[in-house]
Structure formats: C-alpha cells, structure tokens
Amino acid sequence: MNDAASKPHPANLLPDAPWLDALTEIWLDAGVVNTPVAKRVVERLPGLPRRVIEGGQAPPGPERAGPGNLVLHLKKYRGRFLRPCPGTKNYRCCGYRIVHIGENCPLACSYCILRGYFRERTLTVFADTEAMFARLDVAFSRDKNRLFRVGTGQFTDSLALEAATGLSRDLVGFLAAYDNVRLELKSKIVDLSWLDAARPGSVLPAWSLNTPETTRREEPGAAGIEQRLAAAKRCAEAGFKVCLHFDPLILAPGWEEGYARVAAMIFDYLKPDQIAYVSLGSFRTMPELFARLAAQPEPPRCLGGEFVTGLDGKKRLLRPLRVAQFRHVAGLLRRGGLDRQLYLCMESDEVWKAVFGHTPRKLGGLANHLLARAFWK
Ligand code: SF4
Secondary structure (H helix, E strand, O other): OOOOOOOOOOOOOHHHOHHHHHEEEEEEEHHHOOOHHHHHHHHHOOOOOEEEEHHHOOOOHHHOOOOOOEEEEEEOOOOOOEEEOOOOOOOEOOOOEEEOOEEOOOOOOOOOOHHHHOOOOOEEEEOOHHHHHHHHHHHHHOOOOOOEEEEOOOOOOOOOOHHHHOHHHHHHHHHOOOOOEEEEEEEOOOOOOOHHHOOEOOEEEEEEOOOHHHHHHHOOOOOOHHHHHHHHHHHHHOOOOEEEEEEEEOOOOOHHHHHHHHHHHHHHHOOHHHEEEEEEEEOEEOHHHHHHHHOOOOOOHHHOOOEEEOOOOOEEEOHHHHHHHHHHHHHHHHHOOOOOOEEEOOEOHHHHHHHHOOOHHHHOOHHHHHHHHHOOO
16 A cells, blocks of 8 residues: 555544444454454444354344344455446446445435345445455556556445445555556545545546435435535545536426536536546436335335336336436536536437437547546546
8 A cells, every 4th residue: 555545544433424323233254353444343333233243144034134223244255346337238338347345325315226236225345355455456457558447336335334444545545556547436425534545646536416405305314415516626626536426317396407506516616627527317227126116105206207118127217308307417517618528327329419419439439438537637
C-alpha cells in the first residue's frame, strides 16, 4: 500500500452511520476472524452479539437471518473477485467490471434490485482482502497497458458498511499503485473516510441521484441530494473526477420538475469538467421482483407508467415513456454544459438514436468511451 493508505484508519465513524443501528448480530467465519476487516468490525460494533462459524457455513434453518434479524456476515469469498458486469447482448452495456467486496445493503430503497438477487437480507462482506488483493494484482499487473474501469457498487452500496469495515479505504490504498485502474465507489450515503488514502485520479467517487421527493419517499436512510452533491464537490476539489447516476429514473407525479430541480442543484455544486460521466437508466427489474413490489399495500413509485417485458426478460417502461424520460433529463444536463459525459444504461441503439441522435458506435463504443472518460485528466 502507498504511504497514505498506511495511515491509521480514522476513528470509529458510527455516529454518522445510523443505518448500522439496524444490525442485530455479527457472524464471522473462523477463517477470517484475524483479518483487519474483521478486527475493525468487532472493534467498531462492540455491542453486537457475535458468533464464530466453523467451515464457512451460515447456521441452518430458523437461525438464519429473517425479518427483524439483520446479520452482518464476514466470510471468505471463493468465487471471482473481478468479474464483468452481468450485462446482456440485447442492450448497450458500459463494460464495467465488478470488484466483488460483498452482497446486500443495510439501506432499504423501495425499488432496490438486490431484493431480486438475494432472498435474504444478510449483509455479506468478503473480509479476506489479502486474497482479494492477490487476485487483483494478477489481473492488473499482467499487462500494465491494459486499462480497467472497475467498481464495487453492483451487488452492494460501495460505502454503506464502510464505517464498520474500512474495506474501501484498504482497497483505494491498494489500488493507488496501479496507474491502469480506475475504481468507482458508488453510493447513496456520505462517507469520505477513504479520501486521504486514495490517489486523486485513481478513484471515481459516484453518487446516485433522484428527485428530492423520490429520495425522501423511496430511499429511507440515504443521504439527501444536497448532502451527496456537497460530498461530490469536496471530492472534486480534492482532485477527483466524480460520477453521477440517474438510475433508476422514476415516472412519479411531478417527475419533470423534480429532475429539473436536481439538475439545477448539480450545477450549483459541480462544474461540468469535474464530472467524468453521468448515466441515465429507467427503472427495470426481473418479473418476480416486479410482482412482489406490485403486491405491496403501497406499491413504490417506481411502478408508475406502463411496463413491457424487454429482450432481457426484465420489466421496463414502454419505449416512448423511457425516451421521454431520457430526453428530458439529458436536455436539462446538456443545458448545464454536460454532453459527452452522458450515456444510457442498458438501452438499444434505437433508444440512443431517439435521445442523442447517434448510437454508441459514434463514441467508439460505450465501453471504450467510458474508459476514456474514466482516464481523462
Ligand atoms: S443504496 Fe443501492 S444497494 Fe442500497 S438499498 Fe438503495 S438501491 Fe439498494
């Protein structure tokens, strides 16, 4: 690790992470008990009951995490720490690679796609960072001319457990030595405890944005939009390019004015040249999760509008509705000075043309374009 990363971790940040109050228990695989991540978790969450699990298995049956029992499970990971984002050939994928640090999230956004991926709410953290770093080193050192845009925010929020684990701080310190890697930390909370361990340029701090109304109603526990943008500004002033994600765009009452308000806020806090890229994605989900959400007594606002089944089998808004969303938000962002930063998440060439007048091919392909944006100085 670099000098910055070898600085001690900051003091316990739990007062700023109230969502961790919902944790009820810590499970530790015997094989990770002595890892730095596990030691930090035990030190930072002293009041929580702990159990050490032999053999890496979660307790069976009724002892497993259930409603009202939010468990933090620290374990070894036996799969691929670095893997491609599960895109689909039917739509334009951004070519992002996942660094797999854990699964699930302590926040409770009403539309969260992770509810479709994971039936249980157990929060899994892969605490064997030594093994992770060894695997990443092999991948990133093989050809130093090969560029990687990676992120940890696919199967969890990148920073929601950071106050307890300090894992992202370790990761940015490790990656500071790799000029060919850009790490995106995507979050809906504010935790900048990793900032002084990172090399500016090597990390892309990223925040998901939505309208203030949707944020208030559908993202309990997450930071307010102004807090997220203030954090983004602080990162930009420290020399980091930041990323913003409008995903999912939601067709709730008043959505046009709502997104206009957020767009105005963005330019109150950030200059266009401080932003690496901005994604626009319409709400989409697996049919089973869609049905579960629709069956709730108060279905979330993300179900507003008319849905069809897309080529990837997911439910998504009718194309004209999606195009209307994208055109509106892209127009607002363009008026503020953003242009080449904008892209659509998992959409077809037809939708790209309807929104931007061209396909990703004009940009050299979406994955290449975003790689260039991530490494742009
Ligand atoms: S912050 Fe992201 S990962 Fe966490 S609940 Fe909300 S949508 Fe899901």
